Amino acid sequence: MAVVTIVGAGVIGVSWARLFGAAGWEVRLSDPRPDLPEIVLRDLSGLRVTATDDLAAAASGADFVQEAGPERMPVKETVFATLAEHTRDDVVLASSSSSLLPSLIAAGNPAADRIVVGHPFNPPELMPLVEVVPGPDTSARTVERAMEVYRGLGKLPIRLKKEIPGYVGNRLQKVFTDQAIHLVQEGVIDVADLDDLVRASLGLRWATVGPFESGMLGGGPAGMRHLVTHVGSQLTFETGTPDQARIGEVLDEVEEAYGTGVAAYDRLAELRDERTRAVLEPLGWPVPPAVRDH
Ligand SMILES: NC(=O)c1ccc[n+]([C@@H]2O[C@H](COP(=O)([O-])OP(=O)(O)OC[C@H]3O[C@@H](n4cnc5c(N)ncnc54)[C@H](O)[C@@H]3O)[C@@H](O)[C@H]2O)c1
16 A cells, blocks of 8 residues: 655645545654644544654655644754655655745755645645646656656646746735725725625636636637637736735734634635535546545
8 A cells, every 4th residue: 555644734735635545645744833633533534544742753655745733944844855755756746835936944854856846735635736846856756756646646747847936826916805894995896795706707717717718708700819819808907905004904804704712714615525526527527525524
């Protein structure tokens, strides 16, 4: 049985653990958090999972490593130094990082050729995409092996041609989220209406066609070339940016709309997972087995 070491048992690490576990991998989960045994019992029951705070022990014997620790360079540096020392020299060390350059994560690391970003969208167990981002020192073999492992998990791995901060998914998401915050701050719309607006339009559209494909359709038979010169030519307004000094007011409104704490999180996650599962199969994506009801 192939062994995966997952570093970090937070939102992303636990979801990776369910995905790998359900696909038949033996999972070794490493995290210094004191409630690690309870997480395994509550969220990963029925899977072949062992958990420890000893990263070196968790890494030795691994066939693949998926890091999902804190998004802080000094922590990534320490974790990847330990991983380099305690894994075989054919083992891919993939980071789930959301925006950090693989070249920075790998800087000074003796296993730089084995380090690659494998960035999932939350939750990795359901969202099909994994962005595979090599740094300049990442070997072709590492990229190929990472793509192969993610495909084996039923994912759609997409390899970027070169590294860039935030990769592609989060660069697009940042522009979008910044504009959403700006519109709420400008008093144009409230938080819940903006979410409904997106679910009823762009969310649904982008689950079925991508932005360029949508551009072809928006322009009719003359395609995106027509859309750009026609409708697009009038989109000349300034889009503005969020006022970071007033971000707290928007966060208050978000918390008021959705609640906070474990019960609110569980309710929102359950609704998201239920809706996501309902659209995956009709859209042609694999639907992984539910490991537990959120
Ligand atoms: N949350 C998201 O939507 C999302 C999506 C895609 C990728 N990511 C990326 O995944 C990674 C994890 O994010 P998250 O949201 O799960 O964070 P999180 O805060 O939920 O979990 C991080 C976990 O790392 C643990 N940790 C701290 N120090 C550690 C160490 N030295 N070794 C092992 N574990 C350690 C913490 O105890 C915590 O359980 C980050 O790199 C993040 O950028 C997050």
